[in-house]
Amino acid sequence: xxxxxxxxxxxxxxxxxxxxxxxxxxxxxxxxxxxxxxxxxxxxxxxxxxxxxxxxxxxxxxxxxxxxxxxxxxxxxxxxxxxxxxxxxxxxxxxxxxxxxxxxxxxxxxxxxx
Amino acid sequence: xxxxxxxxxxxxxxxxxxxxxxxxxxxxxxxxxxxxxxxxxxxxxxxxxxxxxxxxxxxxxxxxxxxxxxxxxxxxxxxxxxxxxxxxxxxxxxxxxxxxxxxxxxxxxxxxxxx
Numbered sequence: 001x002x003x004x005x006x007x008x009x010x011x012x013x014x015x016x017x018x019x020x021x022x023x024x025x026x027x028x029x030x031x032x033x034x035x036x037x038x039x040x041x042x043x044x045x046x047x048x049x050x051x052x053x054x055x056x057x058x059x060x061x062x063x064x065x066x067x068x069x070x071x072x073x074x075x076x077x078x079x080x081x082x083x084x085x086x087x088x089x090x091x092x093x094x095x096x097x098x099x100x101x102x103x104x105x106x107x108x109x110x111x112x113x114x
Numbered sequence: 115x116x117x118x119x120x121x122x123x124x125x126x127x128x129x130x131x132x133x134x135x136x137x138x139x140x141x142x143x144x145x146x147x148x149x150x151x152x153x154x155x156x157x158x159x160x161x162x163x164x165x166x167x168x169x170x171x172x173x174x175x176x177x178x179x180x181x182x183x184x185x186x187x188x189x190x191x192x193x194x195x196x197x198x199x200x201x202x203x204x205x206x207x208x209x210x211x212x213x214x215x216x217x218x219x220x221x222x223x224x225x226x227x228x229x
Contacts, residue, residue: 036220043118044205044220090157101173102149102218104157 004093004105012111019063019078021108023091026072033074034092034102035065044090050074061085086112116140118221120206126227127196135191135224139208146189147209147218148181152202160204163189196228 007022025031035047048059055067065076074091091105119138127133139146148160159173163183174180178196183189193200203225207218 041222043222044207046217046219049217101159101162101170102147103159104149106156 004091004103006089006091006105006108008108009106010109010111012113013081014113015083016080019076019081019085019110021076021089021091021110023065023074023076023105024072025074025091025093027093027095029095032094033065033067034094035059035063035074035076036090036092036104037087038090038107039087047076047089081110081112083112083114086110118206118208118219120204120221120224122224123222124225124227126229128229129198130195132192132194133196133226135193135204135226137189137191137206137208137221139187139189139206140219141187143208143210143219144186145209145211145216145218146183147207148189148191149205149207150175150202151205151223155202157205160191193226196226198228201226201228 003026005024033050036044037047038044047063048057050057050067058064063078088107088109090107092102121136144165146163151157161181162170178194181191203223205223207220209216209218
């Protein structure tokens with residue numbers, strides 16, 4: 001069985017400071033990993049995805065994530081937060097043998113202070 | 115082009131009534147998914163359609179839930195005899211294919227409130 005744990009339900013940063021959203025996964029097989037963002041009253045949008053190519057993945061809006069197999073982690077980072085980054089972020093796993101089902105983490109709400 | 119659309123955006127119903135939620139996927143996308151987002155359970159997979167194959171219903175929480183996809187395009191999620199615990203945002207997504215790396219594009223969701 002696969003699972004995803006987002007270690008922080010809320011993260012608060014000041015504008016211009018780095019962002020770190022933590023995600024750990026468990027999966028029996030090589031997974032695909034994704035980060036999605038959900039702005040208020042908007043649909044989920046894909047930020048980036050890991051598919052067993054490069055372990056450092058760059059996404060939209062300056063976000064990136066590093067796949068670390070030894071730590072079973074896929075943390076999301078951004079060097080400098082912007083007010084528009086305030087949203088809920090979901091770490092998502094799709095194991096190799098799980099067909100098309102996505103398993104979502106519980107979400108991390110990012111707040112950005114001016 | 116147009117994204118995934120869902121209707122209605124909000125639905126308020128009384129306990130025991132049936133509801134139908136609609137999803138229009140992106141044109142040309144062969145795979146369609148339904149998820150539920152609720153406070154207590156987070157985001158859960160419900161059901162998946164791929165072309166003309168039998169749907170993967172492994173995530174449906176009870177036999178009160180069912181879904182159809184007509185003509186390989188529009189999908190309807192039906193909840194019979196709604197209960198208060200069915201209150202949630204129901205999200206639909208579609209993708210070009212069913213490969214494990216294909217991106218799922220999500221609609222804005224239907225917020226269902228069962229009184």
